[in-house]
Amino acid sequence: MDDQSRRHSLGPGFETMDLKQNKRIPLPIFLFLLASLLLAGISMGMFPETFSDYKIFREAEKRTRTGETSAALQDLYEVLQEHPDSLPVTLKLIELSMDTGCYDLAAHVFNEYLIGKSLSDGQYARMMRYSRRLESYYRTCDALEELAAELEAEADESEEKKLGRLRDELEKLHEDEKQDQALLYYYEGITASDPEEYYGCLQKTYAEDPELFNVRVLLGNEERNRGNLTKARELLEAALAKEGRDEEALEGLAALEALEEDTQ
Amino acid sequence: MIIPGIVISLITFPGVIVHELAHQIFCMLCGLKVYEIKYFQMNNPNGYVIHESTDRPFKVFLTCMGPFFINSVLGMVILLPASIDLVVFQEYNNPLTLLLGWLGFSILMHAFPSRGDAKVIINRILKNPDVSLVWKIIAAPFVAIIYACSVGSIFWLDLLYAAVLAMLIPWALVQIL
Numbered sequence: 440m441d442d443q444s445r446r447h448s449l450g451p452g453f454e455t456m457d458l459k460q461n462k463r464i465p466l467p468i469f470l471f472l473l474a475s476l477l478l479a480g481i482s483m484g485m486f487p488e489t490f491s492d493y494k495i496f497r498e499a500e501k502r503t504r505t506g507e508t509s510a511a512l513q514d515l516y517e518v519l520q521e522h523p524d525s526l527p528v529t530l531k532l533i534e535l536s537m538d539t540g541c542y543d544l545a546a547h548v549f550n551e552y553l554i555g556k557s558l559s560d561g562q563y564a565r566m567m568r569y570s571r572r573l574e575s576y577y578r579t580c581d582a583l584e585e586l587a588a589e590l591e592a593e594a595d596e597s598e599e600k601k602l603g604r605l606r607d608e609l610e611k612l613h614e615d616e617k618q619d620q621a622l623l624y625y626y627e628g629i630t631a632s633d634p635e636e637y638y639g640c641l642q643k644t645y646a647e648d649p650e651l652f653n654v655r656v657l658l659g660n661e662e663r664n665r666g667n668l669t670k671a672r673e674l675l676e677a678a679l680a681k682e683g684r685d686e687e688a689l690e691g692l693a694a695l696e697a698l699e700e701d702t703q
Numbered sequence: 704m705i706i707p708g709i710v711i712s713l714i715t716f717p718g719v720i721v722h723e724l725a726h727q728i729f730c731m732l733c734g735l736k737v738y739e740i741k742y743f744q745m746n747n748p749n750g751y752v753i754h755e756s757t758d759r760p761f762k763v764f765l766t767c768m769g770p771f772f773i774n775s776v777l778g779m780v781i782l783l784p785a786s787i788d789l790v791v792f793q794e795y796n797n798p799l800t801l802l803l804g805w806l807g808f809s810i811l812m813h814a815f816p817s818r819g820d821a822k823v824i825i826n827r828i829l830k831n832p833d834v835s836l837v838w839k840i841i842a843a844p845f846v847a848i849i850y851a852c853s854v855g856s857i858f859w860l861d862l863l864y865a866a867v868l869a870m871l872i873p874w875a876l877v878q879i880l
Contacts, residue, residue, distance in 0.1 A: 461736040464727065468742055471720060475806065479780045482803055489784035490873060493791060497877050525792035 492518045496528060499535055506683025508539050516544070519552060526556050530566075537569050539681060540650030546573050579619035582612055583626060605630060621647035625654060637661070653678075656687045663695050668702075671695050712749045717806055718813030719743045721777060722770040723750040729769035730754045733762040748817065756827065760838040763827040767820040768845065774814035779868050782807025786869035811865035815856065821849040 464472070495514045502511035512535060519528045529552045536545035549570065558566060586608050590601045609627050612618045621644050628640030641658045644651060659674030672695060678688035712719055720742045730737050730752070739753040757763060785803035788794045795801065828834050828842045852860060 460738060462727070462738065462740050464724070468720065468724060471717075472724060475717070475721065475777065475781070475810075478803060478806060479777060481799075482781050482783055482785070482807075485784040489787050490876060493787045493873055494877055494880070496791065522788075522792045522794055524794050524796055527791065527793055 575619045579622045621651050660691045715809035718809040719749045721810050722813040725770035725773035726752040729766045760828045760834050778807050778811030782869045808865050812861045815852040816849050821846045
């Protein structure tokens with residue numbers, strides 16, 4: 440076998456005269472290889488925690504639809520604390536919080552983590568919508584707190600009179616478009632003495648914001664009490680689909696099932 | 704966007720070094736002498752290995768395809784956590800993450816065997832009358848893929864390959880676990 444056929448060559452200019460030599464790996468290249476393997480080892484060490492954060496991020500939305508809303512948001516918040524500069528995590532947490540009615544968490548993330556980050560036009564528009572919603576919500580919360588403090592300060596007034604004043608003020612607040620109508624209907628409902636008014640306010644609250652507090656459960660129980668068992672089941676199961684450990688929803692559903700057994 | 708290949712090779716030079724090193728390691732494993740090796744240069748090709756030839760199809764296959772397996776596995780392992788931080792979480796302020804990202808991507812981007820490797824497979828396996836048909840059937844698609852990837856690299860196929868592999872394991876693990 441001649442020299443040319445004994446070697447894999449790139450052609451003229453690449454022939455080598457020394458066919459006995461067997462090139463070893465030079466020290467710098469060997470050190471480079473060791474450094475790469477070391478970095479590979481470090482990477483494998485980092486991976487479990489990073490992957491866990493990634494899994495939480497990827498599955499958060501699904502968990503809010505399968506009864507794990509509180510846990511999903513809590514886990515995602517912890518991921519955000521590990522990755523405070525991450526825009527995707529920040530945006531996802533705000534979106535999921537707003538979609539599930541966790542406005543306090545959304546506002547906290549807005550103020551502590553979103554400030555200073557660059558947004559695309561679409562992201563900016565979405566966040567501004569959420570910001571307006573939160574402004575409206577907290578404007579109403581502040582108005583209600585102020586009202587409650589005023590009523591509390593009136594030591595001489597009877598409870599009945601205070602309740603009457605509260606309901607009058609709530610009606611006036613409805614006229615202000617910048618107030619959170621769902622929140623106003625909710626408080627009107629839970630302070631109503633008339634059952635029909637209570638039911639009507641719950642329905643209006645649910646129409647405006649189905650995720651507000653426990654309106655789904657309250658409305659579900661009221662539908663059950665009125666004999667609308669199918670609607671009641673729908674609402675209570677929806678509440679459990681959001682939070683599987685919702686005690687009020689579980690009690691409501693248990694009462695519904697007992698009622699269904701009695702009527703069979 | 705057309706960026707000169709030499710600029711890309713300069714930025715991703717660790718991948719070139721690992722590519723040639725992989726050729727060398729597989730030559731050593733197959734008992735083939737390495738006569739000359741250039742781990743990186745500013746010419747075309749950016750690196751090369753001149754080694755003892757063989758007619759054993761298995762050794763030819765390993766020495767030619769070795770960089771594909773070594774670069775792919777090493778690149779993926781190095782890039783695993785960095786790809787999540789850089790691509791998913793979009794965090795760019797951790798020096799270690801940036802280093803792992805650059806190194807991992809560089810290595811992955813030089814996983815494709817060269818046309819020279821394809822020519823060796825053609826001469827030593829496909830055109831070799833002493834090699835069985837089974838080996839020719841196994842080797843032929845790889846030659847086609849190597850040439851396709853060589854053309855594809857003009858259109859950033861090597862970068863796309865690196866990006867896909869970077870996210871493949873995390874995505875697959877989420878589906879399984």
